[in-house]
Amino acid sequence: MEKTIMKVENQLDAWREWQQAKVVLLAVSGGVDSVVLFDIIYKLNQKLEQPKKIVLAHFNHHLRPESDIDANLAKTLAEKHQIIYYVKSWDNPATKNVEAAARDARYQFFAEVIENEAVDILLTGHHLNDLAETVLMRLTRGTSLKGLRGIEANYRRLLMTVDKRPVYVQMMRPLLTIPKTELYDYAADNDLGYVEDVSNQDTKYFRNRIRHQVLPVFEQENPSFLDNMLALQEQLQASYSVHYANYLKHEPMLLMYSEKMRWVLYVPAFVELEENQRKVFLTLFFEERLVEDIPTYTKEAIDRVEQVIMNDRLPNSSFQLNENWVVRREYDFIYIQPKEEENQIDQKLSVQIKHLNHWHIISENEQIGLFDERYFSTSQVLEMDYSLRLYLKPDQLRGFYVRHRKDGDRLALNDGHGDIFHKKVSRYMIDNKIPLNDRNQMWLLCDRQEEVIAIIGHISSRNYRHRHPAAESYLFLYRKMQD
Incomplete structure (x- = not known):
């Protein structure tokens, strides 16, 4: 479908990083989304005066009977179009937290390909339905302003190789404005082969229940639901970016980091902030900094830290943030540290x-x-x-x-x-x-x-x-x- 190609072309043309890129890596799973993305990118690249170098990567998780079919499809696709490709198998699949472990292993593999091929951009096939499902899942489980942003379409990301070497790459998801039905139509019109993941039909998984039981209800109530979700996501992305940029200007005066004491908040700097600004900044601190040490936290935890900041009657106090971390105020400083660490600065x-x-x-x-x-x-x-x-x-x-x-x-x-x-x-x-x-x-x-x-x-x-x-x-x- 010509309109689908035009959507992707217009999206890519709007991104300066795409214009400057010389090498792009496509993550191809074998599903309809990644196969369509590959086809569109390949066709658009043929039109360029200076075509980009395209590299294909497929990570075989070995979690489904058809996993080898996915891998063969990706290999065939690359060989047919005479492009460089990498296929890797997950030799030691995890038995616990499988989804997260699989994602980590996959992106470690991508990091090594990025390093080997000097890749500028990593393209993935996330689409509009993925965005809506992600937002609904987070709303159901509980989330924050950052979580409500859903999936970012274009951003800089730090990946780690297997041996922990840092690799930076520009992540792009040019299909994020396109519903999955349109991708199926494109694949049919262009006679593209792909593999359907049968596990996507199994409603024992939370995302599949959202996909098959919840999202259709919203679309039945309003056929424009996906477009409305996209518009909201774009507004939230812009709002969060403004808040975060403002926070970054203040951060050097608000925070310190000590290997021994971990995170240190400077109380007078927080007290000087207007109340709503202080709440936003504390939330951003939890979401963008403390999350490295404490991945899960509650709004009550943020509120309690603010109470400690504002309570001049108790300049020396402490409380347990979670099972392993404590918050301790000593006059003008608040220390957030593992419970077992010593209480003095070395x-x-x-x-x-x-x-x-x-x-x-x-x-x-x-x-x-x-x-x-x-x-x-x-x-x-x-x-x-x-x-x-x-x-x-x-x-x-x-x-x-x-x-x-x-x-x-x-x-x-x-x-x-x-x-x-x-x-x-x-x-x-x-x-x-x-x-x-x-x-x-x-x-x-x-x-x-x-x-x-x-x-x-x-x-x-x-x-x-x-x-x-x-x-x-x-x-x-x-x-x-x-x-």
């Missing part, structure tokens, strides 16, 4: 920068962080005790840490003629007459290759100081807190 031999755009506590009165340069104005940067601009590519964002000096530390420097030489950290300290007691307390910024990037407060190496087309500008900041 000065560590080394502290990793685990989270971008967050302050990390390294001692009782010292904090560090790696930030997108847009988070701080020039005047705010000048107020810091030390700042260092670094040009980093996406795969260089992880692995920075600070530690005290050790024997053999060297710093890569430029001489007066632009040539590189290495100087011992100990020699620098001697040459600059730094007292011996101070030398052992000074912090060094290092990368994951254990190269010394800077003696904080003094001098930095040449590493990460030069612009690169694929790199963006970040700020390493260090500050001392007032006693």
